[in-house]
């Protein structure tokens with residue numbers, strides 16, 4: 001397992017994160033446990049922010065769907081980034097920590113009237129309008145509330161990035177946004193003249209996730225700038241903001257080669273500037289909204305090894321006390337991770353095992369064919385790069401309570417998410433009188 005962020009192997013031969021021995025974390029908080037490396041999280045925010053700031057007018061916003069808790073929203077606020085929310089629940093979390101509303105972007109392909117009203121009443125900075133139905137609805141709510149709302153339009157630019165089928169979003173056949181190649185996007189811009197409460201600010205697109213090819217982003221910037229020029233020509237509207245989405249790839253597994261933020265900036269910003277000059281339009285402010293690249297590498301999950309099953313000549317399974325409930329990505333996308341034994345961190349690999357979760361589902365496998373020192377029940381398995389889309393996508397399948405999450409830094413560990421209890425699991429159960 002590649003050591004990321006503040007990870008190191010300490011004198012006791014244990015994995016340490018944020019200056020805290022992971023075995024101490026296990027003693028205090030139990031397993032499974034999500035561990036968030038505060039310095040790694042903050043540094044990822046800072047590196048992105050600095051890289052973009054050096055290239056001109058820009059803004060980095062954190063796609064909170066990757067991991068949205070009150071503590072992470074506070075870290076983002078302290079680092080001065082904006083926040084992207086995609087639901088009333090994420091917005092509520094941001095409001096609960098007094099996140100500056102003018103820096104909140106509200107996304108989503110089917111925002112409910114209640115969610116839109118919540119966003120408008122709380123004066124969210126920008127609403128990313130996804131479709132014609134929403135445009136009409138938003139305008140009506142704004143009129144009722146007596147408010148004007150800055151918006152950007154989500155565009156589906158017809159670009160296919162090389163990534164998993166379910167995490168690519170920019171192609172024509174997508175549930176998201178106004179389609180560019182068939183003229184729908186231009187029609188959307190023109191129709192804005194019917195909606196006086198909506199203030200056109202710019203465009204948004206997001207071509208997918210876990211992308212490593214800078215050409216995909218550069219090509220997107222070119223296509224979007226051509227559209228910016230077309231909008232100017234046909235409607236006179238000036239695009240002051242161009243949001244190019246998130247999707248920067250991170251290191252999960254051997255072969256993944258993340259591109260530093262500077263390289264992204266160098267690949268994309270010149271395209272935007274050159275095209276602006278070529279078409280004679282003002283250079284828009286470039287906004288990016290990475291989630292995974294900020295929080296993914298900062299997260300590690302700790303599990304306790306329990307049972308095992310050796311099928312001679314075929315495979316040895318070891319099972320941990322979590323699985324698809326706390327990390328559905330391998331089952332959902334076939335995602336790969338790396339792992340190590342946190343309590344045998346400096347022992348050489350001795351056997352190849354596959355790591356199963358504890359759910360009643362054959363697909364509940366966390367890792368295949370990972371080389372580890374000899375594995376015994378009670379060992380602590382650490383899986384790296386689990387910060388993004390793990391807690392966020394977690395579930396209670398088999399009524400397994402969700403793990404706790406701790407924030408570690410400078411030798412200190414603080415709980416930021418309580419472990420669910422069995423009583424939490426039945427909290428919303430209702431037994432009607434006739435069953436009593």
Ligand SMILES: *Cc1c(COP(=O)(O)O)cnc(C)c1O
Nearest residue numbers: 063206209246247248290291292
């Ligand atoms: C998911 C998503 C992001 C963040 O994607 P990452 O891969 O986590 O960077 C940003 N913008 C939009 C619109 C998204 O749907």
